[in-house]
Amino acid sequence: xxxxxxxxxxxxxxxxxxxxxxxxxxxxxxxxxxxxxxxxxxxxxxxxxxxxxxxxxxxxxxxxxxxxxxxxxxxxxxxxxxxxxxxxxxxxxxxxxxxxxxxxxxxxxxxxxxxxxxxxxxxxxxxxxxxxxxxxxxxxxxxxxxxxxxxxxxxxxxxxxxxxxxxxxxxxxxxxxxxxxxxxxxxxxxxxxxxxxxxxxxxxxxxxxxxxxxxxxxxxxxxxxxxxxxxxxxxxxxxxxxxxxxxxxxxxx
Amino acid sequence: xxxxxxxxxxxxxxxxxxxxxxxxxxxxxxxxxxxxxxxxxxxxxxxxxxxxxxxxxxxxxxxxxxxxxxxxxxxxxxxxxxxxxxxxxxxxxxxxxxxxxxxxxxxxxxxxxxxxxxxxxxxxxxxxxxxxxxxxxxxxxxxxxxxxxxxxxxxxxxxxxxxxxxxxxxxxxxxxxxxxxxxxxxxxxxxxxxxxxxxxxxxxxxxxxxxxxxxxxxxxxxxxxxxxxxxxxxxxxxxxxxxxxxxxxxxxxxxxxxxxxxxxxxxxxxxxxxxxxxxxxxxxxxxxxxxx
Numbered sequence: 219x220x221x222x223x224x225x226x227x228x229x230x231x232x233x234x235x236x237x238x239x240x241x242x243x244x245x246x247x248x249x250x251x252x253x254x255x256x257x258x259x260x261x262x263x264x265x266x267x268x269x270x271x272x273x274x275x276x277x278x279x280x281x282x283x284x285x286x287x288x289x290x291x292x293x294x295x296x297x298x299x300x301x302x303x304x305x306x307x308x309x310x311x312x313x314x315x316x317x318x319x320x321x322x323x324x325x326x327x328x329x330x331x332x333x334x335x336x337x338x339x340x341x342x343x344x345x346x347x348x349x350x351x352x353x354x355x356x357x358x359x360x361x362x363x364x365x366x367x368x369x370x371x372x373x374x375x376x377x378x379x380x381x382x383x384x385x386x387x388x389x390x391x392x393x394x395x396x397x398x399x400x401x402x403x404x405x406x407x408x409x410x411x412x413x414x415x416x417x418x419x420x421x422x423x424x425x426x427x428x429x430x431x432x433x434x435x436x437x438x439x440x441x442x443x444x445x446x447x448x449x450x451x452x453x454x455x456x457x458x459x460x461x462x463x464x465x466x467x468x469x470x471x
Numbered sequence: 472x473x474x475x476x477x478x479x480x481x482x483x484x485x486x487x488x489x490x491x492x493x494x495x496x497x498x499x500x501x502x503x504x505x506x507x508x509x510x511x512x513x514x515x516x517x518x519x520x521x522x523x524x525x526x527x528x529x530x531x532x533x534x535x536x537x538x539x540x541x542x543x544x545x546x547x548x549x550x551x552x553x554x555x556x557x558x559x560x561x562x563x564x565x566x567x568x569x570x571x572x573x574x575x576x577x578x579x580x581x582x583x584x585x586x587x588x589x590x591x592x593x594x595x596x597x598x599x600x601x602x603x604x605x606x607x608x609x610x611x612x613x614x615x616x617x618x619x620x621x622x623x624x625x626x627x628x629x630x631x632x633x634x635x636x637x638x639x640x641x642x643x644x645x646x647x648x649x650x651x652x653x654x655x656x657x658x659x660x661x662x663x664x665x666x667x668x669x670x671x672x673x674x675x676x677x678x679x680x681x682x683x684x685x686x687x688x689x690x691x692x693x694x695x696x697x698x699x700x701x702x703x704x705x706x707x708x709x710x711x712x713x714x715x716x717x718x719x720x721x722x723x724x725x726x727x728x729x730x731x732x733x734x735x736x737x738x739x740x741x742x743x744x745x746x747x748x749x750x751x752x753x754x755x756x757x758x759x760x761x762x763x
Contacts, residue, residue: 231652232632239635256635258661301562302542346541363543393472396538396545435477437602438575440536440547446601 222270223263224313232257233312234340244329250320263317268304273297275322283326287357288380290322292373294354295361305362308341308348311355315339319354327353350390360386363395366402375402378409385423394430400439403447404430410448411455422458429454472538472545472571473610481597482588484519484574484606494519494587496606498535498550498572502613507561509615511537511570514554515608521585522574522605526552530578531605536571539564539615564615572608576601616709628707629653629681633660644687649706651684672754677740678747685711685736692727699724714739 225233233240243252253262273293276286304310315323316339327338341348349355360383364376371377379386385408394400408418408426418426433439433450442450460466482490486497499514515533517523525531533550537559544563548555550572580599584592599605630650634643635657643654655663663680666672688711692699702708712722718738720726737744 227650228630228632231630231648231650232635235632235652235654236635301560302544303562303565306541306565393538393540396540396543398545437600438534438536438547438573438604439602440545441534441575441577441602 219269219271221265222268223317224266224309225263225316227309229257229262230309230312237335241329241332241335250316253316271297275319277322277325288377291357291361291376294358295365298358305358306345308345311352312340314354323353363401364405375405375409379405388423388427392427392431394434394439397440399444400447403444404451407448407451407455411452416455416459422462425458426451426455472536473569482592483604490589491587492589496574497608500570500611504615509559509561509564511557513550513557515550519587530580531574532577534573534575539568541566566615568613568615570611573604574606576603576605628710631655631663631680633657644684646688646691651688651707653680653684671750674743674746674750677743681740682736682744685739686732689730689732696724696728699727
């Protein structure tokens with residue numbers, strides 16, 4: 219176990235204020251050694267209070283850059299034992315991108331696509347939204363909010379969600395997604411609905427997410443058990459399916 | 472979650488409507504942050520005999536919905552009639568938090584009526600399902616600001632950073648983030664770092680950087696008092712407000728208008744400009760203290 223090294227808030231501010239120069243440095247260097255010259259310091263990182271095991275992320279060799287997203291999300295979640303407060307800190311994630319996981323980031327979110335620097339290395343959209351865009355924090359948070367310790371495989375929902383990350387991406391903008399009970403009930407309902415032969419499209423997904431918001435207007439959602447919410451979501455999904463595909467004669471449920 | 476004054480298809484006891492006459496519900500909420508936990512005291516008050524009876528019969532509960540949107544902390548907790556002390560670990564919360572009190576139906580309630588209902592509801596009965604809201608109290612909002620940083624040491628509210636673009640030769644003061652960011656052209660920044668290592672030049676540096684930065688912040692706040700509330704989300708603003716309180720100045724949208732920017736900045740920095748003028752002669756005539 220070693221202390222995780224992070225960049226100070228002022229250094230991160232300097233990087234954000236000088237994106238063009240940062241891009242030039244990154245494009246002309248194969249590793250992160252440019253940071254030494256950039257900050258005129260032998261080691262621009264300093265030791266944080268956070269202790270971590272040594273672990274690596276898998277780097278895809280083929281053209282499909284997202285091949286190992288699920289594996290890496292689980293690896294990060296299993297190895298980084300963060301408090302919720304630490305997991306929201308952009309310094310941690312930006313530091314991991316520019317430090318420990320620099321090679322992974324260069325491969326997954328290469329800055330030859332210039333917008334990747336802002337979108338996936340830094341935090342361009344504010345703290346909360348940024349967590350789902352930064353190349354490392356998005357993996358951790360996808361695993362974190364879909365983790366269910368009550369299941370035999372606690373990452374069962376994570377594995378389902380990585381098949382279509384739009385489900386989570388659209389859900390996180392809704393306030394109810396902060397509730398573990400509510401979001402797991404909804405995600406499990408979609409998963410079981412698909413396993414039972416149902417299919418969803420963009421419209422059905424949008425409608426089911428909207429339905430839970432609507433429920434939250436009439437009821438205090440957190441007062442329901444996960445099972446009660448699951449049943450409501452599952453039944454609504456069937457209604458939406460029948461409405462969307464009225465000619466479907468046989469429903470496999 | 473935030474409480475909105477909206478309409479429900481059934482009567483709800485709340486301050487923002489007149490569905491009930493002569494009834495009251497609220498939960499007094501007091502919050503105290505300790506290094507490792509947030510301790511919250513909940514004291515409910517309910518003046519409505521029939522709703523109280525529903526609680527006694529376990530058909531309804533007083534509950535408080537707690538949410539910290541940044542860390543996704545969200546809990547719904549039961550509040551007994553006599554109140555409760557509730558502890559939240561400090562490492563699971565950060566930034567803005569809301570506490571919303573409710574009385575919620577915990578099972579079906581059929582043919583509900585209440586002696587204190589507004590006359591408009593005379594003769595009407597209502598059915599409640601589990602999870603429906605019977606009463607809403609006043610939302611309390613707070614902000615968790617920790618003395619101890621979860622990752623490193625406590626940061627300053629000022630950040631002096633380098634402008635790497637060699638074509639830019641002007642100092643920029645940016646107060647749109649959590650810190651007041653003084654951006655210096657590259658060469659100036661390098662000189663600044665050298666000067667910072669000399670304790671005898673501190674007052675001069677502060678007079679040339681911190682004082683104008685503070686004056687710029689005050690000036691920006693003064694120029695748009697209607698947008699004053701936007702600053703409250705910024706860490707530098709809250710720290711500044713706290714520091715000003717120590718010199719008996721309450722910073723708000725009214726007092727900002729009559730604030731003497733230079734005078735207040737100087738008071739905050741312990742007359743640094745005055746000391747700077749005295750020190751500059753020391754530096755000019757006696758040389759750098761580090762020069763042997």
